Amino acid sequence: xxxxxxxxxxxxxxxxxxxxxxxxxxxxxxxxxxxxxxxxxxxxxxxxxxxxxxxxxxxxxxxxxxxxxxxxxxxxxxxxxxxxxxxxxxxxxxxxxxxxxxxxxxxxxxxxxxxxxxxxxxxxxxxxxxxxxxxxxxxxxxxxxxxxxxxxxxxxxxxxxxxxxxxxxxxxxxxxxxxxxxxxxxxxxxxxxxxxxxxxxxxxxxxxxxxxxxxxxxxxxxxxxxxxxxxxxxxxxxxxxxxxxxxxxxxxxxxxxxxxxxxxxxxxxxxxxxxxxxxxxxxxxxxxxxxxxxxxxxxxxxxxxxxxxxxxxxxxxxxxxxxxxxxxxxxxxxxxxxxxxxxxxxxxxxxxxxxxxxxxxxxxxxxxxxxxxxxxxxxxxxxxxxxxxxxxxxxxxxxxxxxxxxxxxxxxxxxxxxxxxx
Amino acid sequence: xxxxxxxxxxxxxxxxxxxxxxxxxxxxxxxxxxxxxxxxxxxxxxxxxxxxxxxxxxxxxxxxxxxxxxxxxxxxxxxxxxxxxxxxxxxxxxxxxxxxxxxxxxxxxxxxxxxxxxxxxxxxxxxxxxxxxxxxxxxxxxxxxxxxxxxxxxxxxxxxxxxxxxxxxxxxxxxxxxxxxxxxxxxxxxxxxxxxxxxxxxxxxxxxxxxxxxxxxxxxxxxxxxxxxxxxxxxxxxxxxxxxxxxxxxxxxxxxxxxxxxxxxxxxx
Numbered sequence: 001x002x003x004x005x006x007x008x009x010x011x012x013x014x015x016x017x018x019x020x021x022x023x024x025x026x027x028x029x030x031x032x033x034x035x036x037x038x039x040x041x042x043x044x045x046x047x048x049x050x051x052x053x054x055x056x057x058x059x060x061x062x063x064x065x066x067x068x069x070x071x072x073x074x075x076x077x078x079x080x081x082x083x084x085x086x087x088x089x090x091x092x093x094x095x096x097x098x099x100x101x102x103x104x105x106x107x108x109x110x111x112x113x114x115x116x117x118x119x120x121x122x123x124x125x126x127x128x129x130x131x132x133x134x135x136x137x138x139x140x141x142x143x144x145x146x147x148x149x150x151x152x153x154x155x156x157x158x159x160x161x162x163x164x165x166x167x168x169x170x171x172x173x174x175x176x177x178x179x180x181x182x183x184x185x186x187x188x189x190x191x192x193x194x195x196x197x198x199x200x201x202x203x204x205x206x207x208x209x210x211x212x213x214x215x216x217x218x219x220x221x222x223x224x225x226x227x228x229x230x231x232x233x234x235x236x237x238x239x240x241x242x243x244x245x246x247x248x249x250x251x252x253x254x255x256x257x258x259x260x261x262x263x264x265x266x267x268x269x270x271x272x273x274x275x276x277x278x279x280x281x282x283x284x285x286x287x288x289x290x291x292x293x294x295x296x297x298x299x300x301x302x303x304x305x306x307x308x309x310x311x312x313x314x315x316x317x318x319x320x321x322x323x324x325x326x327x328x329x330x331x332x333x334x335x336x337x338x339x340x341x342x343x344x345x346x347x348x349x350x351x352x353x354x355x356x357x358x359x360x361x362x363x364x365x366x367x368x369x370x371x372x373x374x375x376x377x378x379x380x381x382x383x384x385x386x387x388x389x390x391x392x393x394x395x396x397x398x399x400x401x402x403x404x405x406x407x408x409x410x411x412x413x414x415x416x417x418x419x420x421x422x
Numbered sequence: 423x424x425x426x427x428x429x430x431x432x433x434x435x436x437x438x439x440x441x442x443x444x445x446x447x448x449x450x451x452x453x454x455x456x457x458x459x460x461x462x463x464x465x466x467x468x469x470x471x472x473x474x475x476x477x478x479x480x481x482x483x484x485x486x487x488x489x490x491x492x493x494x495x496x497x498x499x500x501x502x503x504x505x506x507x508x509x510x511x512x513x514x515x516x517x518x519x520x521x522x523x524x525x526x527x528x529x530x531x532x533x534x535x536x537x538x539x540x541x542x543x544x545x546x547x548x549x550x551x552x553x554x555x556x557x558x559x560x561x562x563x564x565x566x567x568x569x570x571x572x573x574x575x576x577x578x579x580x581x582x583x584x585x586x587x588x589x590x591x592x593x594x595x596x597x598x599x600x601x602x603x604x605x606x607x608x609x610x611x612x613x614x615x616x617x618x619x620x621x622x623x624x625x626x627x628x629x630x631x632x633x634x635x636x637x638x639x640x641x642x643x644x645x646x647x648x649x650x651x652x653x654x655x656x657x658x659x660x661x662x663x664x665x666x667x668x669x670x671x672x673x674x675x676x677x678x679x680x681x682x683x684x685x686x687x688x689x690x691x
Binding site: 173175176177178179271272273274291294295297299303306307310 | 575579580582583592593594595596599657658659660661662663
């Protein structure tokens with residue numbers, strides 16, 4: 001049983017190279033069959049996303065040529081020159097290949113550690129390989145285990161637990177201040193991608209409604225329609241601010257549109273209920289001195305970025321633990337695969353039955369004592385013949401069926417029912 | 423038997439103490455589920471101990487310092503479980519578990535003398551007054567804890583450099599909600615407790631009772647909480663200012679509790 005993984009990722013190749021090698025989903029079945037046609041390759045799966053293209057294969061024997069063969073295959077199938085992409089490719093064998101696929105599935109190798117898309121992408125690559133018959137028992141076991149490990153790492157470590165984009169960080173902070181966002185209202189002043197995104201996230205997380213204000217009334221109407229909110233006049237923003245719990249500001253105004261005194265007034269009108277101000281504008285719209293007021297929390301774009309950076313650092317720390325978990329799981333998988341290898345199982349089965357045969361003959365030797373050598377030979381032949389006939393169907397089934405996706409379960413079952421030591 | 427149940431409860435509460443220590447020292451919440459289960463189980467044993475004690479001495483168990491301490495610890499355990507059920511605050515346990523343990527430990531040390539024999543104490547006023555005060559103190563302790571948590575969390579949010587605590591403390595509004603609710607339970611209880619105490623005292627000690635140190639201090643405590651309640655209601659004081667007052671009130675409570683001279687002392691008169 002030999003594993004080999006070859007490919008390139010955002011860590012080794014720029015997007016111009018990656019896009020040349022990317023496999024359209026419709027081509028995957030053809031590609032997989034072509035990969036299976038390579039000498040020694042018995043199982044294969046191809047993973048192609050915007051950040052990586054990899055092929056993981058199981059080969060019967062490994063003479064060291066599998067890696068380059070797979071690399072060449074990737075290039076040729078995509079009609080590229082192997083010599084050009086060769087330097088971007090990496091090759092992992094045996095344990096390293098398993099570790100790599102575990103890391104990839106758990107998003108430890110992703111651009112943003114902890115991202116959730118990659119697992120779905122690996123699952124879909126698995127489904128396609130399975131559907132077109134490119135998966136055998138071994139890779140089936142490897143990939144299904146990788147999903148479990150990914151889930152384990154995501155739940156047991158903090159790699160996916162905190163916000164790593166500015167708009168999500170804003171939502172996270174709002175939740176830390178208000179608890180649930182239900183019933184909370186938003187006032188959006190100005191316009192802009194980031195503020196729109198933050199507003200959308202807040203609404204998705206349960207915020208009740210949104211007012212939109214803009215110097216240009218038509219723009220306010222437009223935005224309000226997209227967000228299913230209400231447009232309000234720009235000169236009344238302070239009054240509306242008093243009714244809102246979250247304020248997002250991103251106008252192009254050259255100076256402050258909300259002074260500290262304005263903020264104090266809003267607080268008083270709100271009877272000091274807390275208010276969260278997000279100032280994404282540069283130059284800033286809200287006087288930073290306002291943050292000194294009680295029950296008011298003002299975050300500008302740098303502050304939000306700081307929160308994101310702190311969270312990213314946290315993710316990196318957690319990633320270490322994820323790596324440890326991946327390593328442990330690779331060990332477990334390898335020992336399990338070793339026990340489920342077909343050939344040792346057949347050997348063990350034969351050995352067990354032969355043991356029984358010899359033992360039974362030995363027990364009966366006293367009663368067989370008065371047989372002629374010819375008769376004793378006949379008894380040996382009978383017992384051997386019985387053992388062979390009993391073994392024949394299980395062994396041939398093991399040899400053929402074990403190659404199929406559920407094959408390893410068959411091997412496991414045989415080991416269990418014949419009580420072969422694990 | 424009663425002492426045995428109390429000691430079993432103490433042993434279970436010690437798991438809570440362990441959790442608090444580990445959580446403060448380490449970075450993650452450890453053994454919380456175990457500590458929570460142990461506390462709930464311990465509270466059951468504690469209740470059994472209280473009921474048995476009460477039945478054995480034929481009165482509601484508040485006549486001695488030891489009994490009152492035990493009751494206070496039990497109410498603390500009960501109110502923590504209530505708060506957890508309602509709010510699911512894990513972090514509040516770091517404050518509550520150690521105090522529960524200490525109080526139970528103190529009350530499980532030995533039986534102490536029962537003063538029910540004294541004519542002074544053989545009245546229903548005793549049960550009413552002490553129970554009300556203990557209930558009030560327990561609720562106001564939670565207000566104090568909420569105040570401290572609020573100050574920590576608010577500082578984290580204002581400083582914009584979230585550190586370890588930020589992630590583990592509950593949302594600000596939820597903390598303030600707990601402070602508000604526990605205040606609105608605690609304040610009426612201590613008010614009634616002081617009134618009942620006053621009525622009782624004037625019937626026993628004559629008109630000089632308000633000058634007794636402990637009683638005078640309890641008035642001051644009560645005034646602090648009164649101003650807190652009033653400020654919340656009228657001008658919407660909340661958050662940081664309310665937290666400061668809750669802390670001041672708790673300190674006053676401790677001073678009141680600790681003052682043992684004059685007429686109203688816990689030691690034998």
